[in-house]
Amino acid sequence: MLAGNYNPLLVVLSILVAILASFTALNMAARISAERPRRSSLRWLVAGGIAMGAGIWSMHFIGMLAFRLPIALGYDLWLTLGSLLVAVLASLFALWLVSRTTLSHAALALGAVLMGLGIAWMHYIGMAALRMQPAIDYEPRWFAASIIIAIGASWTALHIAFRLRSLEHALPTRLIAAVVMGMAIVGMHYTGMAAARFPADAVCGAAISGGVPTEWLAAIVVLLTVGGMVTVLALSLLEQRMQGRLLELRNTMLSASLDDARRQLFHASQHDSLTRLPNRQLSHQRIQHLLDGGRRATVMALDLDGFRHINGAFGPQAGDAALLAVADRLRQLFGADDLVGRLGADQFVIARTVEDAQAADALAERIILAVNSVRVGPYESRLTASLGVALLPDHGDNATRLLNLAETAMRYAKRAGRNLHTAYADWMNDEAGQDQRLLQELSAAIGGPQLSLHYQPRVLAENGCISGAEASPRWLHPEHGAIPPERIICLAEAHGLMEVLGGWMLDQACRQLRSWHDAGHEDWKMLLSLAGRDLDSTQLLHDVERALHTHALPPSALVLELSETAAGNDRPGSAATLRAIAALGVGICIGDFGIGFSSLLRLRQHPATEIKINRAFLLALEDSDEDVVVVSAIVALAHALELQVVAEGIETPGQRAHAERLGCDHLLGYLLGGPVSAEQFTRLHASPAPSHAGLYGARPFTSGPTFE
Numbered sequence: 039m040l041a042g043n044y045n046p047l048l049v050v051l052s053i054l055v056a057i058l059a060s061f062t063a064l065n066m067a068a069r070i071s072a073e074r075p076r077r078s079s080l081r082w083l084v085a086g087g088i089a090m091g092a093g094i095w096s097m098h099f100i101g102m103l104a105f106r107l108p109i110a111l112g113y114d115l116w117l118t119l120g121s122l123l124v125a126v127l128a129s130l131f132a133l134w135l136v137s138r139t140t141l142s143h144a145a146l147a148l149g150a151v152l153m154g155l156g157i158a159w160m161h162y163i164g165m166a167a168l169r170m171q172p173a174i175d176y177e178p179r180w181f182a183a184s185i186i187i188a189i190g191a192s193w194t195a196l197h198i199a200f201r202l203r204s205l206e207h208a209l210p211t212r213l214i215a216a217v218v219m220g221m222a223i224v225g226m227h228y229t230g231m232a233a234a235r236f237p238a239d240a241v242c243g244a245a246i247s248g249g250v251p252t253e254w255l256a257a258i259v260v261l262l263t264v265g266g267m268v269t270v271l272a273l274s275l276l277e278q279r280m281q282g283r284l285l286e287l288r289n290t291m292l293s294a295s296l297d298d299a300r301r302q303l304f305h306a307s308q309h310d311s312l313t314r315l316p317n318r319q320l321s322h323q324r325i326q327h328l329l330d331g332g333r334r335a336t337v338m339a340l341d342l343d344g345f346r347h348i349n350g351a352f353g354p355q356a357g358d359a360a361l362l363a364v365a366d367r368l369r370q371l372f373g374a375d376d377l378v379g380r381l382g383a384d385q386f387v388i389a390r391t392v393e394d395a396q397a398a399d400a401l402a403e404r405i406i407l408a409v410n411s412v413r414v415g416p417y418e419s420r421l422t423a424s425l426g427v428a429l430l431p432d433h434g435d436n437a438t439r440l441l442n443l444a445e446t447a448m449r450y451a452k453r454a455g456r457n458l459h460t461a462y463a464d465w466m467n468d469e470a471g472q473d474q475r476l477l478q479e480l481s482a483a484i485g486g487p488q489l490s491l492h493y494q495p496r497v498l499a500e501n502g503c504i505s506g507a508e509a510s511p512r513w514l515h516p517e518h519g520a521i522p523p524e525r526i527i528c529l530a531e532a533h534g535l536m537e538v539l540g541g542w543m544l545d546q547a548c549r550q551l552r553s554w555h556d557a558g559h560e561d562w563k564m565l566l567s568l569a570g571r572d573l574d575s576t577q578l579l580h581d582v583e584r585a586l587h588t589h590a591l592p593p594s595a596l597v598l599e600l601s602e603t604a605a606g607n608d609r610p611g612s613a614a615t616l617r618a619i620a621a622l623g624v625g626i627c628i629g630d631f632g633i634g635f636s637s638l639l640r641l642r643q644h645p646a647t648e649i650k651i652n653r654a655f656l657l658a659l660e661d662s663d664e665d666v667v668v669v670s671a672i673v674a675l676a677h678a679l680e681l682q683v684v685a686e687g688i689e690t691p692g693q694r695a696h697a698e699r700l701g702c703d704h705l706l707g708y709l710l711g712g713p714v715s716a717e718q719f720t721r722l723h724a725s726p727a728p729s730h731a732g733l734y735g736a737r738p739f740t741s742g743p744t745f746e
């Protein structure tokens with residue numbers, strides 16, 4: 039047998055090339071997995087397969103060049119290129135396999151066998167390129183060991199590449215893995231070389247008959263394959279760095295956009311969407327801050343006279359224009375340290391420091407005159423206003439009390455003839471006696487013909503079909519006429535009657551829903567507000583269970599609404615009650631979303647199924663890009679938390695179109711139908727058609743003439 043020996047430098051070089059090929063393979067596997075477009079990932083698969091295959095092939099031939107025999111050696115060109123092709127194909131298969139979403143144990147084992155046989159085939163084709171005469175004799179045990187090591191090395195390489203295919207792994211981790219993979223590949227090669235036996239009289243046929251000389255082969259292998267691997271690896275790392283910078287830039291821009299949207303959302307939650315004045319919540323804070331200064335001050339409540347008639351006669355656009363004009367006039371009268379806010383509808387609040395009551399009277403007169411300068415409608419009708427005045431410290435020392443007293447004085451100014459200002463006086467508290475009489479009459483009216491529920495339709499945004507109704511109480515008083523639901527709820531809440539009233543409302547609403555279900559509208563749901571209910575009490579849960587059982591309703595047909603502020607409280611009893619109700623299958627709606635105090639964390643902790651966007655955000659959708667951004671952000675947030683979104687206060691076709699386009703799920707508003715009795719609701723909305731001509735003629739509920 040011919041005795042061979044190894045060149046140590048070339049052996050070391052072959053090991054380094056194997057490690058470089060392994061590192062290239064790991065990087066290509068990560069690059070292929072990270073690329074989403076199919077064409078881009080295919081590009082990296084081909085480039086990576088060629089680079090990895092050439093690296094394994096070059097390691098093999100550098101290892102062969104390191105082996106020296108006492109005869110001249112050469113290599114057959116076509117067999118040499120064939121072994122390169124086998125290495126590239128095996129590498130392409132390996133990279134394709136580890137780029138799959140999942141890799142089962144069976145697939146890993148099969149892939150290791152196929153790749154190991156491919157690498158072994160490449161090795162022994164390369165050995166055959168010597169064209170030894172007589173042929174190389176392989177020792178069976180070493181030959182079998184080389185095949186087993188090739189399969190084992192392939193299993194190791196595939197397993198490591200699949201586990202480290204994420205681009206997030208650090209460079210040291212990949213280097214260690216590349217060393218392990220490279221040593222496994224080297225082990226197969228030198229085991230295969232150990233299996234080779236060269237007869238004593240053997241000659242290299244490739245060296246005799248025009249084969250590629252070893253010197254040329256060494257130059258080609260080192261310059262082309264190693265250079266190619268380094269080039270592909272450098273391009274991959276460069277693109278990875280560029281993508282990282284682009285991703286960082288995109289994240290920075292997204293973060294800035296989210297911060298801007300968050301600021302806009304916070305600003306919108308504290309300001310009126312139409313006039314951009316502070317809303318009731320922020321006004322309370324500003325008033326209290328003013329009062330904390332310790333100086334004499336006045337708080338004034340202003341209400342425009344006959345504003346509903348302006349909307350009815352000239353349209354909502356004229357009404358909005360009047361509100362904007364009033365807001366501008368008031369801004370012109372006051373400085374940055376004073377407060378001009380909008381409480382809602384046509385009501386404003388003003389607060390500033392004053393020297394005495396006479397100064398407050400003079401200021402109130404200036405405000406009345408400023409409002410009178412506003413003209414509305416085609417005939418330029420003059421606006422008038424009623425103004426109530428409360429003083430610090432004469433009438434109170436906190437924002438809530440002073441504002442309440444100013445509103446009380448404003449109501450008396452309106453009753454006294456309008457376009458007047460009136461300072462609060464103690465005799466105005468006589469209204470408490472009237473409240474007590476109304477309370478006794480309300481208690482007697484529960485369950486009788488005077489008290490009833492009205493129903494406003496909820497519409498699916500995607501098709502315009504009725505999805506259910508929202509119930510609210512109506513009281514037809516024999517002396518005072520129709521009393522609005524807000525007055526009923528406030529009266530019951532203030533005097534501890536809400537539990538009785540709420541239980542009756544729940545029973546009536548479920549009875550009516552049962553009637554609609556029996557009439558064929560099984561998909562309709564009923565929404566009922568929990569305003570004023572004690573969420574810490576177990577009575578609410580008992581009322582819900584009893585109503586559902588009595589009327590044989592599925593719990594999912596009932597949705598209970600609570601305000602965002604109520605949802606944001608930290609009382610454990612409230613949260614436990616809501617969770618128990620939700621466990622029955624009853625829906626929970628967070629109403630007036632966007633203006634309360636609850637945080638996103640608290641919202642996520644509640645078992646809510648839907649949120650209702652406060653109507654303030656929808657009023658100016660047609661004219662305000664800021665409100666569009668706010669509503670879009672709320673919808674995206676709700677859908678991310680798997681909550682349905684209800685758009686409340688849809689009054690114009692433009693508002694409806696915007697709400698539908700922004701992704702709201704349900705619509706509610708006078709454009710779609712106002713609150714009506716159960717009989718009227720059935721007559722108007724029981725048709726299966728997705729929309730009804732009668733809906734668009736519905737007008738908002740109008741309260742009686744005496745109680746506001």
